[in-house]
Amino acid sequence: xxxxxxxxxxxxxxxxxxxxxxxxxxxxxxxxxxxxxxxxxxxxxxxxxxxxxxxxxxxxxxxxxxxxxxxxxxxxxxxxxxxxxxxxxxxxxxxxxxxxxxxxxxxxxxxxxxxxxxxxxxxxxxxxxxxxxxxxxxxxxxxxxxxxxxxxxxxxxxxxxxxxxxxxxxxxxxxxxxxxxxxxxxxxxxxxxxxxxxxxxxxxxxxxxxxxxxxxxxxxxxxxxxxxxxxxxxxxxxxxxxxxxxxxxxxxxxxxxxxxxxxxxxxxxxxxxxxxxxxxxxxxxxxxxxxxxxxxxxxxxxxxxxxxxxxxxxxxxxxxxxxxxxxxxxxxxxxxxxxxxxxxxxxxxxxxxxxxxxxxxxxxxxxxxxxxxxxxxxxxxxxxxxxxxxxxx
Amino acid sequence: xxxxxxxxxxxxxxxxxxxxxxxxxxxxxxxxxxxxxxxxxxxxxxxxxxxxxxxxxxxxxxxxxxxxxxxxxxxxxxxxxxxxxxxxxxxxxxxxxxxxxxxxxxxxxxxxxxxxxxxxxxxxxxxxxxxxxxxxxxxxxxxxxx
Numbered sequence: 001x002x003x004x005x006x007x008x009x010x011x012x013x014x015x016x017x018x019x020x021x022x023x024x025x026x027x028x029x030x031x032x033x034x035x036x037x038x039x040x041x042x043x044x045x046x047x048x049x050x051x052x053x054x055x056x057x058x059x060x061x062x063x064x065x066x067x068x069x070x071x072x073x074x075x076x077x078x079x080x081x082x083x084x085x086x087x088x089x090x091x092x093x094x095x096x097x098x099x100x101x102x103x104x105x106x107x108x109x110x111x112x113x114x115x116x117x118x119x120x121x122x123x124x125x126x127x128x129x130x131x132x133x134x135x136x137x138x139x140x141x142x143x144x145x146x147x148x149x150x151x152x153x154x155x156x157x158x159x160x161x162x163x164x165x166x167x168x169x170x171x172x173x174x175x176x177x178x179x180x181x182x183x184x185x186x187x188x189x190x191x192x193x194x195x196x197x198x199x200x201x202x203x204x205x206x207x208x209x210x211x212x213x214x215x216x217x218x219x220x221x222x223x224x225x226x227x228x229x230x231x232x233x234x235x236x237x238x239x240x241x242x243x244x245x246x247x248x249x250x251x252x253x254x255x256x257x258x259x260x261x262x263x264x265x266x267x268x269x270x271x272x273x274x275x276x277x278x279x280x281x282x283x284x285x286x287x288x289x290x291x292x293x294x295x296x297x298x299x300x301x302x303x304x305x306x307x308x309x310x311x312x313x314x315x316x317x318x319x320x321x322x323x324x325x326x327x328x329x330x331x332x333x334x335x336x337x338x339x340x341x342x343x344x345x346x347x348x349x350x351x352x353x354x355x356x357x358x359x360x361x362x363x364x365x366x367x368x369x370x371x372x373x374x375x376x377x378x379x380x381x382x383x384x385x386x387x388x389x390x391x392x393x
Numbered sequence: 394x395x396x397x398x399x400x401x402x403x404x405x406x407x408x409x410x411x412x413x414x415x416x417x418x419x420x421x422x423x424x425x426x427x428x429x430x431x432x433x434x435x436x437x438x439x440x441x442x443x444x445x446x447x448x449x450x451x452x453x454x455x456x457x458x459x460x461x462x463x464x465x466x467x468x469x470x471x472x473x474x475x476x477x478x479x480x481x482x483x484x485x486x487x488x489x490x491x492x493x494x495x496x497x498x499x500x501x502x503x504x505x506x507x508x509x510x511x512x513x514x515x516x517x518x519x520x521x522x523x524x525x526x527x528x529x530x531x532x533x534x535x536x537x538x539x
Binding site: 047053055095097099101109111128130132137138142146147149153155156159161162163187191194196228230270271272298300301344347348350392 | 439443448449450451457465466478479480481482483484486487488490491493494495496497499502
């Protein structure tokens, strides 16, 4: 990453840090706090230096469109439909996380996950590995591999237990599959009246090894803001990056393209029901949008929900003559209507059932993979069925 | 023989009713407490919810706030969270799983029971906890009865 980006990050961090020092509320020492007391007076509430936790999912995905594979992540090599009528690979994953707390200010996180990857294996990978320095409990900086919070569930995308659906709305995540970066992130939270504002600034780089192409993103910079007020949460983010695409078979590397993304989201969750909606605009060689709207209702251990999710075909700037690959990528567009239910049947376990009706745009096979080149599924509609168990341990 | 059998059933029924009524009373009221040494006198549900959901680590007056939780499965815990945060046990577990596995949050310290909560809070003007009203002592102050 060029020095100038590190400099910008440093300036951001120091600016907010100096503000934190100027604010007497933030520098209140923890004297007499439980952290000290617990160590001297009682040992029962001491938190261990190391803690281990994990999560996982087991599930099946069925598609009645057997001319192509429906994949839950755009970089997966196969899914439900053509390769397997009932696919277990896309949902199945298991992960373990080690948290180390060296002092109230310094901690570290290591998360290793075994999930279906672009190379068709379940080879364990490091999802997160970072060291965190907390200036106060409202400001921290992390260095290492950290989550890229484009969407509400970007960082916990693999933690099925953390969201109500069988899987997050595909159309949104297809548009921006980058969920982490190697770099540095900085967070600062503060209150404005009854509202709470959280700003996060990130810099880093990322590589996605797809089945046919490798996407290398450098100079990734992002700024994300979250406002929580009552039952409402707003989220907005803006990010830029330079991405190059390498063809895995020919080795050819396309010229670097500058991407920028604007994302917005809202959650209203008073407890017994929720509404969630997110939107993203992606600008690179072409401009495209995606959005979803989800409404759910909670009745005891059951959470029925309905979703609408869609992405638009990309539009090129006038005068730009796209390559075949760019044109095919830009044309990929589809929409989904979903109905499902989460059942919290046991402590730390849930079972989800979901039906999706997916309609491909008139000029593409959507995000289906492995469609034979002589097949044209343009404008077709097909159905998915998901059954997943998520768990924490 | 037959009379005794029926009587036994009536006895059992009475016993069940007695305990059912007893448990209704014992469910009692959850109260949110701070140390008697604290300057905090009252809190709203929302202010309390934010402290226990890791969204705020300060009292409204700017003083640092340290939440003391109770073990999962305790009825006082479920009652506190459903009244104050409008989240049931699985919603809460789901909420924390997002924070823990993105490295954004850490669980609060957990005391064994009401008695230990009172003990920890009495000595610490920054601590805040919740207990059943029946476990109240003079060295702690109720700041919210949700």
